[in-house]
Amino acid sequence: MLLAQFPLKLVVFPEEIINLHIFEPRYRELIKDCKEQNIPFGIPTISKQETLSWGTKVELIEISNSYSDGKLDIKCKGLEPYTIVEYYSPLDKKMYDGAEVTIQPFDSNFDLMLNKKIIDLINELYHFMNISKNINEDVTTFDPLLVAHKIGLTLSQEINLLRLPQASDRQDFILTHLEELLPSVKKMELLRKKIQMNGHFKNIS
Numbered sequence: 063m064l065l066a067q068f069p070l071k072l073v074v075f076p077e078e079i080i081n082l083h084i085f086e087p088r089y090r091e092l093i094k095d096c097k098e099q100n101i102p103f104g105i106p107t108i109s110k111q112e113t114l115s116w117g118t119k120v121e122l123i124e125i126s127n128s129y130s131d132g133k134l135d136i137k138c139k140g141l142e143p144y145t146i147v148e149y150y151s152p153l154d155k156k157m158y159d160g161a162e163v164t165i166q167p168f169d170s171n172f173d174l175m176l177n178k179k180i181i182d183l184i185n186e187l188y189h190f191m192n193i194s195k196n197i198n199e200d201v202t203t204f205d206p207l208l209v210a211h212k213i214g215l216t217l218s219q220e221i222n223l224l225r226l227p228q229a230s231d232r233q234d235f236i237l238t239h240l241e242e243l244l245p246s247v248k249k250m251e252l253l254r255k256k257i258q259m260n261g262h263f264k265n266i267s
Contacts, residue, residue, distance in 0.1 A: 065104040066092050067159040073220040074105045074118040074140040075207040084134040088157035096122045167227045176233040177201040183240040190247050206236045
């Protein structure tokens with residue numbers, strides 16, 4: 063299928079809600095076309111490590127604000143990942159880019175036991191880092207991808223996560239990351255406490 067393209071240095075996951083501030087004339091034209099024609103567009107990920115090859119089809123949910131200078135605040139929702147077959151810069155008779163894309167399979171049948179493990183590890187991570195973020199702890203509705211931006215993944219790791227078609231493989235990917243990250247976080251927390259104790263009186267028996 064042919065999709066208008068809005069390249070960004072981020073990964074959009076299916077079902078993710080994102081807010082964007084639109085100021086460039088070419089992307090204001092893109093949003094205008096999507097609104098008037100009720101069509102989706104694509105957000106491919108810009109990465110120094112990789113060519114522009116993967117993205118996510120998104121739908122425009124609403125234009126939250128329209129400014130007097132033409133700038134826009136919009137809300138979008140991620141739909142499906144895709145690979146780029148051929149890229150057009152710009153798209154014919156448009157200011158913005160476009161691409162022929164192939165929609166990729168994306169399973170959403172999560173393993174509930176793996177969801178429970180992920181939730182527990184995220185809570186442990188946030189506890190050690192003294193982060194107060196509420197996450198959905200209902201294993202039946204928890205979607206690991208909706209917290210993928212909040213667990214310390216690099217952009218390349220997020221792209222690799224998007225590429226995994228099976229939900230259980232994505233869960234394993236996130237579990238492995240958390241299991242490797244937590245020991246380092248715990249060591250840093252112990253080091254921080256030791257540094258804080260330096261210069262204070264200690265009870266020695």
